[in-house]
Amino acid sequence: MQDDVTLYAFNCGWFQCKPGYYVEGDEGPHMRAPVPSYLIEHPRGRAVFDTGMGVRFRREQANALPADKFGLEWFEGMDIATRLKAIDVDPASIDWIINSHLHIDHCGGNAHLPNATVLVQAIEFETARTSEQPMLYTPDDYDTGQPIRTVSGEHDLFGDGSVRIVPTFGHTPGHQSVIVKLSGGEVLLAGDCCYTERNLDVMVLPNATANLEQGMETYRRLDALRKSGTHILFGHDGLQWKSVTEGVPFVL
Numbered sequence: 001m002q003d004d005v006t007l008y009a010f011n012c013g014w015f016q017c018k019p020g021y022y023v024e025g026d027e028g029p030h031m032r033a034p035v036p037s038y039l040i041e042h043p044r045g046r047a048v049f050d051t052g053m054g055v056r057f058r059r060e061q062a063n064a065l066p067a068d069k070f071g072l073e074w075f076e077g078m079d080i081a082t083r084l085k086a087i088d089v090d091p092a093s094i095d096w097i098i099n100s101h102l103h104i105d106h107c108g109g110n111a112h113l114p115n116a117t118v119l120v121q122a123i124e125f126e127t128a129r130t131s132e133q134p135m136l137y138t139p140d141d142y143d144t145g146q147p148i149r150t151v152s153g154e155h156d157l158f159g160d161g162s163v164r165i166v167p168t169f170g171h172t173p174g175h176q177s178v179i180v181k182l183s184g185g186e187v188l189l190a191g192d193c194c195y196t197e198r199n200l201d202v203m204v205l206p207n208a209t210a211n212l213e214q215g216m217e218t219y220r221r222l223d224a225l226r227k228s229g230t231h232i233l234f235g236h237d238g239l240q241w242k243s244v245t246e247g248v249p250f251v252l
């Protein structure tokens, strides 16, 4: 029998871009989207899926990113450690970090979870290590001293089917997502394999896709899961985030 799992969502920063960044041709002013992190509480351990941005992206309100600029930022109190403490979870008690991928806005808070083992797809780790694009990958974020355990393909974290890591390649060569089984149904934490619900509705990949064929295959799988009732929490979806309440058990 499956044990009870609880999921919490947090926003650990902001990603700001024009609509065309998501779906080419879409027009409009810059949009603000969250940089989500999730806590997954299982009776046999705690996992965090994605950890936000590193300290170098912290800003003061007085120095906030102008509304018409592309970029990333977070403010005091938005980091994953502070988010966890706010719900009385000690950052040192996190057993696992599951990084969807190793881009700067998804593993920048890894250092704040000192006792966690990092779970990442082997291909992603290799891609990061050999990358020559410091704007996307930097060891300061993902190589922070904790053990790194590489995974190839699917991985059932607690062996009971309640927290399943699934490969969702395309955005990066080794992107992964997590399917969490809650009492009310299944939730897929997408990460950046699909930025927004609109991307999936129109089946259009963003330009920021490392492999278009893999990306479209991932979209087809997500669409099938969605049609079969899986709730998808998208990677940087400002519209969807309005319906998410942070820091409380996520209920379907």
Ligand SMILES: [Zn+2]
Pocket: 103, 105, 106, 192, 235, 236
């Ligand atoms: Zn991202």
